[in-house]
Each structure stands twice: as structure tokens, then as C-alpha cells.
Amino acid sequence: MHKPMMKVTTYTSKLVKPSRPTSTTDRYYKISFFDELAPSVNVPLILYYSTPPSDLNGPFENICDHLEDTLSKTLSEFYPFAGRYIRELSMIDCNDQGVLYVLGNANVRLLEILGLGHELDPGALNSLVPCEAREVNEVNDPMLSIKVTTFECGGFAIGMCFSHRISDMGTMCLFINNWAARSNGKHKHEIYSPVFNLPTCFPQRGLPDFTNPRSSVGIQNEARRFVFKAKAISAMRENVGLDENTPRRPSKVQLVIALFWKAFVHMEQANYVESKASFLIQAVALRDKVLPELHTNSCGNFFAIAPSRLRPGEGENITYQDFFMILRDSVSKTVQDCTKMLTQGKEEYEVVIDPYLEWNRNMSPDNVVNMRIYIFSSWCKFSYYQADFGCGKPVWASPGKLPTQNLVILMDDHEGDGVEAWVHLDEKGIKQLEQDSDIQGYAI
Incomplete structure (x- = not known):
């Protein structure tokens, strides 16, 4: 074409x-x-x-x-x-x-x-x-x-x-x-x-600016869209292999993040003589999870970040299911901590602030050489595909390209049951990711 x-x-x-x-x-x-x-x-x-x-x-x-x-x-x-x-x-x-x-x-x-x-x-x-x-x-x-x-x-x-x-x-x-x-x-x-x-x-607390210092204009990166349809998501659920006693069905977002994290860790093993630690953060929306009495139309930011960590060499022999469980447990802990903080009236804001402080510490020149940091933000299940301005609903939605490396934005596909992953890496990383057998097995 x-x-x-x-x-x-x-x-x-x-x-x-x-x-x-x-x-x-x-x-x-x-x-x-x-x-x-x-x-x-x-x-x-x-x-x-x-x-x-x-x-x-x-x-x-x-x-x-x-x-x-x-x-x-x-x-x-x-x-x-x-x-x-x-x-x-x-x-x-x-x-x-x-x-x-x-x-x-x-x-x-x-x-x-x-x-x-x-x-x-x-x-x-x-x-x-x-x-x-x-x-x-x-x-x-x-x-x-x-x-x-x-x-x-x-x-x-x-x-x-x-x-x-x-x-x-x-x-x-x-x-x-x-x-x-x-x-x-x-x-x-x-x-x-x-x-x-x-x-x-939630009154402000005079916090410093937590803007990621590497998320600025001038970053040389590449971006690539990977599409996972509903059939591929179902195959991922089967591959995770959780039994019937699992409290809830694995979400498509967690399944796709686990797939990419596993691929990223394998890329690190191929690129570096010495193993590096891997630090992954996920943005977790809190509106529908921790304060049901909060007004549905409350405006502003209301999310936390859930950190997941692997020590150097720890990711070499773990399975896709292991990656998934680490990520799911991290999100569950974040939601539980935030719920406890917000519903019991305790000003224990450290459970929200500490992951940001850890992120900033890991971004320091002393730490970044020994660690790979990945950022995931899910825009799935939001209502942008319902926006009818009088000419019908959108036939597609996208973010474009952002000037940030090691960033993945996840969006619903048009049908609503698949995922489009917008991956931002350096040029070498994008090429390696395209050759990853797991990614090739699920993405169209």
C-alpha cells in the first residue's frame, strides 16, 4: 500500500x-x-x-x-x-x-x-x-x-x-x-x-515539582503502535493460567503490561553484560476504586502510581504469569493503601508520595545507570469513544508521539475489547521489540 x-x-x-x-x-x-x-x-x-x-x-x-x-x-x-x-x-x-x-x-x-x-x-x-x-x-x-x-x-x-x-x-x-x-x-x-x-x-501540601526530568522536549525516541485484538487478549488470559479461585478475571491492561515488561527485561539481558534492576510504574485511577461517595464529576487529578521492582538478574528465569502477578499485587496494594488513607481520615499521605520520591531517586544520575525505568499509563475504559459532536462517534482515537523514552500508553481499540499500545523507546529498542517472539505472537 x-x-x-x-x-x-x-x-x-x-x-x-x-x-x-x-x-x-x-x-x-x-x-x-x-x-x-x-x-x-x-x-x-x-x-x-x-x-x-x-x-x-x-x-x-x-x-x-x-x-x-x-x-x-x-x-x-x-x-x-x-x-x-x-x-x-x-x-x-x-x-x-x-x-x-x-x-x-x-x-x-x-x-x-x-x-x-x-x-x-x-x-x-x-x-x-x-x-x-x-x-x-x-x-x-x-x-x-x-x-x-x-x-x-x-x-x-x-x-x-x-x-x-x-x-x-x-x-x-x-x-x-x-x-x-x-x-x-x-x-x-x-x-x-x-x-x-x-x-x-485534598488540600495541597507544598510539595516539590515531581515532573520527570527526562520527559522533556529534545529526547530522541521512536514510537510504535502495537495492536492486540480481543482474541489475543483471551489467549493471554489462558497463558496466565490462573485457577478458578482467582478473585477476578485478569484485566486486559495488566495482561498487556506484563507482556511488555517481560519483553523489556529480555531486551535488557541481550543489551547489557551486567544485569540491571527494573523499575516499572503504573498510573492507577482512584475515582472508581477508593471513594465511592466522591462526586462522579469531580475534576482534577485523582490517581496514584503503583511501583513494581525486579532486582538485577531477578527477571531472567521468571514466567509471564510471574510478571503478571507482580504487577497485579502492586496495583492491589496501591489501591488498598489509598483506600485506607482516604477512608479512615488519616493524613498518611506517604503511601501516595513515596512512589514519586522513589521514582525521582531512581532517575538520579547515580542510579539510572544501574536501572531501567518504564512508565505505563492506561487510557482504557474511559469514555472518549462516546464523544458524539453531532456527526457520530469517533472512528478512532490516538495519542500521537510523546517526547519521552520508556513510556507506554494503552488505549482501547475501536471495538472496545482490544488494546492499542503506543510504545516509546529508542530506535534500537523499538526494533528489538518488534522481533520479540511474545509480541509477535499476540500483536497484529
Whole structure:
């Protein structure tokens, strides 16, 4: 198949402000304890939509103008997104400065991108997002940037960059669904409206910036998408071989992470004369796990990280099931610790903070030469595939390429029961991973 060379031409760039001014009582938004721990980086998400039906008219005749109008209305509820972060004060100045809104045209049809398969270059998708996935700590950096790109076929992509300082994937999806419901005329206040109560529930504690020092622009890395369909996930479950007394069915996320960790450890054995320790962290969403009384639409970061460790040489003779069990036990312990901390009213925040401190220590020049560190973030089971702006639900979703090595982002496939893994390594690591027998056995 001919590989298209996508070129995106930008023709409009502006700031979109909330349709109603933010009240003086809401002018300054102090970030929460969990926001303090989040990395100050842009998180990209791209949603792809096929050509709207030819009989679609009314407000959808000019989709870009309609999206801008409903975006402005949405920002009146999500007012911190239109503000700017003041690092010295650890707060958002909700000054209605606005979000960046960019329009562009691509010189290819959407099907040409969707049909690339193994030839897809994740880096090429970065032209569909409005800005780089970089650190956003400066007072002029928008908290949210959006780019709408139309394809030659009439389909379009909505590329978004959210500041992780105040947004996790749950918050991002609440915003997207609010915006989509306003666009398709089905907005209901009680379902889609945000609640900014996390700073009150979890006041900030004056923590240092935990941004990963290696997650910055300039990192030379490669990215590759690996797709695991439902049949492959079922085969992984069989391979794990847990008995019927296992409390719950192994999740597809843990199965895929275990597969990659095993492959990474084997790559380390091939690349280094001396064995290295392996340190893996997983982001664990807490919204649906530890505080059922917390409002469903609470906005901000609400996640912890679960660390897993292997000493030098420890991974050489353990099985896929062993990797899976280590990862599952780590997540279970993190959830249990956070539940105990948050439900018993004890200010034992160390169970949340300590993994970040360990991560930072491991990133120091003295430790990094003796250890390989891997970061996994799962965006599975979130609702971005439900975002109907009036032209139907997305036909695909992707992150693009991030300037971070040893990072894996996991997303649902379009059917919802498979996984797309977006792996960021150096060039040698990507080539080795493509040759791994386990990866080849499951990925399409």
C-alpha cells in the first residue's frame, strides 16, 4: 500500500474565551494535593470522525464554527481551563484568557491514515495536535489547546492537549463529553457539569515539582503502535493460567503490561553484560476504586502510581504469569493503601508520595545507570469513544508521539475489547521489540 505523506496546513489560530465571564469568587483556583503530584506536561488526545452525512444541515453545516461556539459555552463551566497557571502560588488564575483554538486542513483522506496499519508513523500524527507535548508551567501557557483538522474526504480530527497540572483522563473525558453534548444538542447539566471540589477534599501540601526530568522536549525516541485484538487478549488470559479461585478475571491492561515488561527485561539481558534492576510504574485511577461517595464529576487529578521492582538478574528465569502477578499485587496494594488513607481520615499521605520520591531517586544520575525505568499509563475504559459532536462517534482515537523514552500508553481499540499500545523507546529498542517472539505472537 502506498504510504501517504500527510501535510497539515494551519489557517486559523485564536484564543476562545468562556461565553460568560468567570465570577470574582472563582477567580483563583488552588490546585489539590493530587494535582501537585501530577507532571506539568501537555497530554495529547486525538479523536477522528468520518465524513458527516450529506443531509446534515443546520448548525453542523460549518462544523468548525459550531465547535468553537459550543467550546466557548463549555468553558463557562470548566473555567479553570481558560485560565493560566501561576507556579509560584500553585494556583490557576481563572482570568478567562482562553484556550488555544487552531484550524487546519490535511492533504489526505482519513481512510488513508486509518489504513496504514504497521506503516503508521505516530510522529506524523503530531501535526493533528495544536502544540507540542511539553512542560506547561509558564504563566502564558494555555491549560487547554485544541486543533480541528479537516481531511480531503470531509472527515475531521479533533486534537487536544490538556495540561496534566489540573487534568487526568477522567477530567479530560468529562470535558469532552460536556462539549460534545452541547454540540449535539443533548447537554444535561446534572450529567455533564463539573464539580471542582478536589482541592477542598485534598488540600495541597507544598510539595516539590515531581515532573520527570527526562520527559522533556529534545529526547530522541521512536514510537510504535502495537495492536492486540480481543482474541489475543483471551489467549493471554489462558497463558496466565490462573485457577478458578482467582478473585477476578485478569484485566486486559495488566495482561498487556506484563507482556511488555517481560519483553523489556529480555531486551535488557541481550543489551547489557551486567544485569540491571527494573523499575516499572503504573498510573492507577482512584475515582472508581477508593471513594465511592466522591462526586462522579469531580475534576482534577485523582490517581496514584503503583511501583513494581525486579532486582538485577531477578527477571531472567521468571514466567509471564510471574510478571503478571507482580504487577497485579502492586496495583492491589496501591489501591488498598489509598483506600485506607482516604477512608479512615488519616493524613498518611506517604503511601501516595513515596512512589514519586522513589521514582525521582531512581532517575538520579547515580542510579539510572544501574536501572531501567518504564512508565505505563492506561487510557482504557474511559469514555472518549462516546464523544458524539453531532456527526457520530469517533472512528478512532490516538495519542500521537510523546517526547519521552520508556513510556507506554494503552488505549482501547475501536471495538472496545482490544488494546492499542503506543510504545516509546529508542530506535534500537523499538526494533528489538518488534522481533520479540511474545509480541509477535499476540500483536497484529
